Amino acid sequence: MSHRNLALLATALLLMAASAAEAKQWRYAGMHPRTGQPRDGLCHLESPHVHSAAPLYADTLYRTRDNVYVFIGDPTPFGYEGPRHSYYGHHPVVLNVLVDIDVDVDVVEYCYHDGPHYHAYEPPPRQEFVDKEDVHYYAGEYPDEYRRENPKLVRVNTVYRGWNVPRPVVTFAPPPQYHGPIIQVGVNVDVDVRVGGRPPPPSREVIIIRDDDDDDHHHGHDHDHGKHKKNKHKHKGRD
Numbered sequence: 001m002s003h004r005n006l007a008l009l010a011t012a013l014l015l016m017a018a019s020a021a022e023a024k025q026w027r028y029a030g031m032h033p034r035t036g037q038p039r040d041g042l043c044h045l046e047s048p049h050v051h052s053a054a055p056l057y058a059d060t061l062y063r064t065r066d067n068v069y070v071f072i073g074d075p076t077p078f079g080y081e082g083p084r085h086s087y088y089g090h091h092p093v094v095l096n097v098l099v100d101i102d103v104d105v106d107v108v109e110y111c112y113h114d115g116p117h118y119h120a121y122e123p124p125p126r127q128e129f130v131d132k133e134d135v136h137y138y139a140g141e142y143p144d145e146y147r148r149e150n151p152k153l154v155r156v157n158t159v160y161r162g163w164n165v166p167r168p169v170v171t172f173a174p175p176p177q178y179h180g181p182i183i184q185v186g187v188n189v190d191v192d193v194r195v196g197g198r199p200p201p202p203s204r205e206v207i208i209i210r211d212d213d214d215d216d217h218h219h220g221h222d223h224d225h226g227k228h229k230k231n232k233h234k235h236k237g238r239d
């Protein structure tokens with residue numbers, strides 16, 4: 001490359017850098033998906049930092065505090081290989097514990113992942129959890145904020161559904177202390193995936209959940225229940 005071309009290139013790079021600096025920057029703290037596409041992996045910077053890329057699925061996978069985006073989702077689809085903690089259903093997440101923000105009162109947000117899922121973080125202190133099968137269940141009451149945000153934030157499940165994420169295996173019904181939604185999601189899904197080459201319809205995930213005292217007889221029951229749901233939308237009208 002000639003000197004002149006090099007100079008031009010340098011100028012172009014400077015201009016690009018300048019416009020990037022003016023472009024909007026997004027502040028993050030803690031580990032987060034690099035782009036939001038599973039294949040792009042995770043950014044592991046713990047301390048607050050900026051990216052020129054906006055967070056993908058910002059409204060469901062992140063919570064914000066002073067314009068800083070904190071990822072609270074399940075990191076599994078993004079190739080996370082660190083220690084994992086198993087959870088079931090909806091539970092509080094304390095942002096100031098997650099990313100070390102200095103506050104007087106806990107900043108409590110809620111995770112709306114349905115059914116069994118993983119997090120990189122353990123259950124936050126000062127919140128009530130019970131464990132069963134090494135899975136954490138939130139044992140406290142859900143406040144009004146949780147309910148108010150529910151219709152919007154449960155969409156996190158739609159986002160994850162497309163990613164065929166491995167989940168912790170749960171074989172027993174949740175403990176009575178858990179008051180959140182109980183969703184049957186599936187341990188058997190993997191099998192289906194390999195058959196057709198095409199991913200199974202997302203709404204058909206089924207997990208086997210049984211009560212402690214009824215190990216063997218419960219099966220057919222739950223199974224049927226799932227089955228009948230298919231194509232059952234149209235009640236009225238022709239038949």
Ligand SMILES: [Zn+2]
Nearest residue numbers: 028043045049
């Ligand atoms: Zn980052």
Ligand SMILES: [Zn+2]
Nearest residue numbers: 087111113119
């Ligand atoms: Zn969660």
